[in-house]
Amino acid sequence: xxxxxxxxxxxxxxxxxxxxxxxxxxxxxxxxxxxxxxxxxxxxxxxxxxxxxxxxxxxxxxxxxxxxxxxxxxxxxxxxxxxxxxxxxxxxxxxxxxxxxxxxxxxxxxxxxxxxxxxxxxxxxxxxxxxxxxxxxxxxxxxxxxxxxxxxxxxxxxxxxxxxxxxxxxxxxxxxxxxxxxxxxxxxxxxxxxxxxxxxxxxxxxxxxxxxxxxxxxxxxxxxxxxxxxxxxxxxxxxxxxxxxxxxxxxxxxxxxxxxxxxxxxxxxxxxxxxxxxxxxxxxxxxxxxxxxxxxxxxxxxxxxxxxxxxxxxxxxxxxxxxxxxxxxxxxxxxxxxxxxxxxxxxxxxxxxxxxxxxxx
Amino acid sequence: xxxxxxxxxxxxxxxxxxxxxxxxxxxxxxxxxxxxxxxxxxxxxxxxxxxxxxxxxxxxxxxxxxxxxxxxxxxxx
Ligand code: SF4
Numbered sequence: 314x315x316x317x318x319x320x321x322x323x324x325x326x327x328x329x330x331x332x333x334x335x336x337x338x339x340x341x342x343x344x345x346x347x348x349x350x351x352x353x354x355x356x357x358x359x360x361x362x363x364x365x366x367x368x369x370x371x372x373x374x375x376x377x378x379x380x381x382x383x384x385x386x387x388x389x390x391x392x393x394x395x396x397x398x399x400x401x402x403x404x405x406x407x408x409x410x411x412x413x414x415x416x417x418x419x420x421x422x423x424x425x426x427x428x429x430x431x432x433x434x435x436x437x438x439x440x441x442x443x444x445x446x447x448x449x450x451x452x453x454x455x456x457x458x459x460x461x462x463x464x465x466x467x468x469x470x471x472x473x474x475x476x477x478x479x480x481x482x483x484x485x486x487x488x489x490x491x492x493x494x495x496x497x498x499x500x501x502x503x504x505x506x507x508x509x510x511x512x513x514x515x516x517x518x519x520x521x522x523x524x525x526x527x528x529x530x531x532x533x534x535x536x537x538x539x540x541x542x543x544x545x546x547x548x549x550x551x552x553x554x555x556x557x558x559x560x561x562x563x564x565x566x567x568x569x570x571x572x573x574x575x576x577x578x579x580x581x582x583x584x585x586x587x588x589x590x591x592x593x594x595x596x597x598x599x600x601x602x603x604x605x606x607x608x609x610x611x612x613x614x615x616x617x618x619x620x621x622x623x624x625x626x627x628x629x630x631x632x633x634x635x636x637x638x639x640x641x642x643x644x645x646x647x648x649x650x651x652x653x654x655x656x657x658x659x660x661x662x663x664x665x666x667x668x669x670x671x672x673x674x
Numbered sequence: 675x676x677x678x679x680x681x682x683x684x685x686x687x688x689x690x691x692x693x694x695x696x697x698x699x700x701x702x703x704x705x706x707x708x709x710x711x712x713x714x715x716x717x718x719x720x721x722x723x724x725x726x727x728x729x730x731x732x733x734x735x736x737x738x739x740x741x742x743x744x745x746x747x748x749x750x751x
Contacts, residue, residue: 458724
């Protein structure tokens, strides 16, 4: 078993779709939190296969998209420092900040390097002891432990020129903020599979218990998503919202304890800025006191200047699930993957990019 | 960005491992999954294994779906 093709079986998919059609009687609104799920749904035309009773909304689960303008400007300002080598995951480069982008400052001579992993960023730090190597820590709970691991490794090896700009975000707090805002009415949540591989399914309990939201942790193949929708529809028909794991091969209820331990050793929760949502308490991660020597925010003096949001871009509303890319006047016109106006068009898992590539319009 | 793909662990050397994904061999970190063994599939995310894939659970899920399939057939008949 290679754990991919088995979960793309079209015959089985048809069966699950039939089952959803048969079982889903009342209208329900489900949100797929994760941009990876949005891609699966759009790519395989899952929305069109579901009955009219099942409405699907995309959520804020795209780390690049939710990075606030002001934080992006910080990264760009840091990249301009001639003493700095800025390392980043590839999807950040094209995102337009207030005045520039990492790609533009790189074209102007800044040393910005795309890395696949913090392991690569650490290697760059080892090889360039005379420079400061800053890694832009973007990502959710899936990624944060890998970045924590790099900080611990740097400490162990005495790599003193490695820094992290911690822009990490935590998923359960932002879901709570979304639910508290009352702006979107939800019945069920497709919970992010790889975030939950790390944190487990318990952190979603509050949504079922306190808000009556049905929750199913899903994998990323089409069958995974369909199975999760079927489970959500059945929970809601029975009127018994709870937290279930459909993605059992990848997620245990308690999560990955070792990864949680590393993340908690290096980071502590802090307020964070989300695009479209503003500041959400305890929804980010900052380096703990013991690791402050690696904190780019504290160790560098930089001025990102005043923030300027792109005119006409409604990424923020899309991330909150209150609008879709089709509501944006710039979609497919002034805003395309080649010339993106907002981050939701840049990131491969941004809603606008998904609609652009897979929306059969 | 939370993309993680199944990779097969081929050999282990301390916190690191040689893993195969899509026919390509790659050095990965298994610091977050010390329980990983040679022959296991792990979920690989940005160079780190973030979990060992549970083959039994995968089989269970597929079995459940297959059972659903035969039930659906019965209902259709
Ligand atoms: S289409 Fe472009 S401008 Fe419109 S919301 Fe999406 S990213 Fe922003």
